[in-house]
Amino acid sequence: MGQNRATGQAGRGTVVRGIRQALAAGDMAPGQRLVEQELADTFHATRSSVREALQELAADGLVELIPRRGARVRVISVEDAVLITECRAVLEGLCARRAAERATEKDRAVLRDIGTAMEDAVDQGELETYSALNRRLHELVARVSGQTVAESLLDRLNGQMVRYQFRLALRPGRPTQSLPQHRAIVDAILAGDPAAAERAARAHLDSVIEQLRATPGPSPHLA
Template identity: 55%
Template sequence: MQGKPVVDAIRDAIVRGEFVPNQRLVEADLSARFAASRAAVRSALLELTNEGLVERVQNRGARVRAVSLAEAVEISEVRMMLEGLCAAKAAERVTATEIGELTAIGTHMRAAVSSGDVLGYSRLNQTLHRRIREISGQETASRVLERLRAQSVRHQFKLAMHPGRPAVSLPEHLAIIEAICAHDAEAAEQAARAHLRSVIAALREVDNAEGGVRHLP
């Protein structure tokens, strides 16, 4: 395994909780686990550090960066503004072909929630947000959002696994899709912001349910 696959493998392990916050990431161990060279692992850790998933500690090497509830909320507040902008831009630019694509994603999201396919719904969620960014053509906002998404990917995965969350977020996503497909920029922006406000509320709810743990697992 070389290059990008090593990055993906380590990232997935962090997202799924196989590596916990503040856990040391030892190059030799990662090299053996993922059948990758030390150089490839070192490069992957550097990339994940740039993404905000890993941090370097002086004289101690790399470790999984812990994301506090307060930071997760701050990230979501910034995302609220930028995703609202991208949704509005997407509503202005969306083509007939892209409308068909977004509508299909919405249909698949409904099916995933109905069948209880939480992981499938989570993947569709990520696909929808990515396509809206791409359709928007707002490259600066897209770059910032991609960095924020990487930093908050653990709590996004955690929320997706939280009982009942997909049923709450489904109508929020469908509202965004409907507004974009109707070329209603204002409604699309408001729907995107409403969704992120819901995410913030859910983050706090999950934190409270777990007894106020200050770091997202």
């Protein structure tokens, strides 16, 4: 084990996962240049794999690919983040609506659990837990909705927001603000009220947009 490079599809997957993670962890700064050979070395893959991986990431909007000049980590401005979140708002609204129509008893039970777990987490100030539950809730609503198209679009949009979600969850007082909004979504779905579920989801994301707008801009270009 050790220095055999992952080749082909395995390699490509490795690189995609690796870059995604590095991006989420903040190890790669927005705007940073991504050199194919460097990536190949760090992830022990071939340059071909890296090349394909970069194309995949570019298609997902995580990386910017400029012909003959290589790849950079895509820079997402606050305005971009707002536009993305506006789209999330209507798409999650759609998902919440469908979820309210289709949720099975099992789905409802899980939703209820997440709801109470969220309240506990906020009560005890466990920010990390609350953030994780937040992600799980949004994912669950999308999955339960059966709206696979919206689900994949949301996946994509969320991927582009990693950096901002990070910063937002850490804001003091934010959980207190978002918890009742999350509860409203859960309650509407449990009550089987599609219109209320859509309204609640959109209201929640509108509030996220407000928070984004109040953001000073996530880093005025260091390099």
